Amino acid sequence: MIAVTDATVRFGGTPVLDRVSLRVRDGRLTYLLGRNGAGKSTLLRTACGILRPTSGTVAIDGTDPRRLGRPAASIGVHLGADAAGSPTGPNPNHTGRRHLRWLSVAGGFDDARVTTVLRRVGLADAADRRVADYSLGMRQRLGIAAALLPDPPNLIFDEPVNGLDIDGIRWLRTLLRGLAADGRAVVIASHLFDEVTRTGDDIVVLERGRIVADRPVAEFVSGHDDLESAYLDLIRPTEPAGAGR
Numbered sequence: 001m002i003a004v005t006d007a008t009v010r011f012g013g014t015p016v017l018d019r020v021s022l023r024v025r026d027g028r029l030t031y032l033l034g035r036n037g038a039g040k041s042t043l044l045r046t047a048c049g050i051l052r053p054t055s056g057t058v059a060i061d062g063t064d065p066r067r068l069g070r071p072a073a074s075i076g077v078h079l080g081a082d083a084a085g086s087p088t089g090p091n092p093n094h095t096g097r098r099h100l101r102w103l104s105v106a107g108g109f110d111d112a113r114v115t116t117v118l119r120r121v122g123l124a125d126a127a128d129r130r131v132a133d134y135s136l137g138m139r140q141r142l143g144i145a146a147a148l149l150p151d152p153p154n155l156i157f158d159e160p161v162n163g164l165d166i167d168g169i170r171w172l173r174t175l176l177r178g179l180a181a182d183g184r185a186v187v188i189a190s191h192l193f194d195e196v197t198r199t200g201d202d203i204v205v206l207e208r209g210r211i212v213a214d215r216p217v218a219e220f221v222s223g224h225d226d227l228e229s230a231y232l233d234l235i236r237p238t239e240p241a242g243a244g245r
């Protein structure tokens with residue numbers, strides 16, 4: 001389980017997260033929704049220990065991520081194919097396989113997992129090409145492979161669908177559902193409502209650094225035509241003055 005409790009994060013004086021609490025339960029796929037700049041990536045970086053909250057606490061299966069001996073074994077993180085500061089970002093001159101082997105050696109993981117995850121993300125045939133020659137979708141797959149390498153029980157993905165073609169999107173759906181079905185706690189920041197409806201268990205909505213909804217997808221949509229209208233009904237009252245003119 002991933003637990004963020006009453007976390008405030010400030011950049012300079014401005015709070016980007018304001019007393020935010022998030023629970024990502026084992027066996028559940030939790031989607032984090034919110035407008036651009038709402039604080040989703042900041043919350044995910046806080047949840048995995050990359051960012052230290054100004055106040056509040058974070059626990060991965062009960063332990064502060066900064067106190068985990070082998071954090072990657074407890075929590076897999078993919079912050080996007082081109083995310084700055086990603087803990088698992090590849091050297092573009094390395095092949096996909098070399099990148100994963102390097103992570104495997106550095107983390108003390110079983111080397112056989114490299115072949116397993118390359119297959120699982122559909123990169124087995126491209127494993128010996130340079131990452132610089134990978135497409136965006138292939139870099140997404142490599143980032144997901146890196147997160148899965150030590151087979152962690154908790155996973156954080158920031159907009160993993162970006163750059164995937166239709167086969168990739170369908171593959172990712174199956175992968176995500178499988179990860180949750182195996183009992184993992186999975187949280188995904190996304191703007192793609194169709195994916196949320198198809199695969200999500202729970203929805204958390206962030207609005208200007210605050211949680212404004214946290215409930216199962218079915219409950220969130222109940223009484224509305226679909227997820228989009230449920231979401232718009234929730235956030236419309238707080239739209240900035242002048243929006244939509």
Ligand SMILES: Nc1ncnc2c1ncn2[C@@H]1O[C@H](COP(=O)(O)OP(=O)(O)OP(=O)(O)O)[C@@H](O)[C@H]1O
Nearest residue numbers: 011012016034035036037038039040041042043189
């Ligand atoms: N390192 C940083 N220093 C200063 N401000 C930051 C930093 N990282 C994020 N911010 C600010 O925090 C706010 C929230 O950003 P964040 O990336 O968490 O939003 P988001 O919900 O993930 O947005 P998007 O949907 O566009 O990815 C934004 O105003 C952003 O400019």
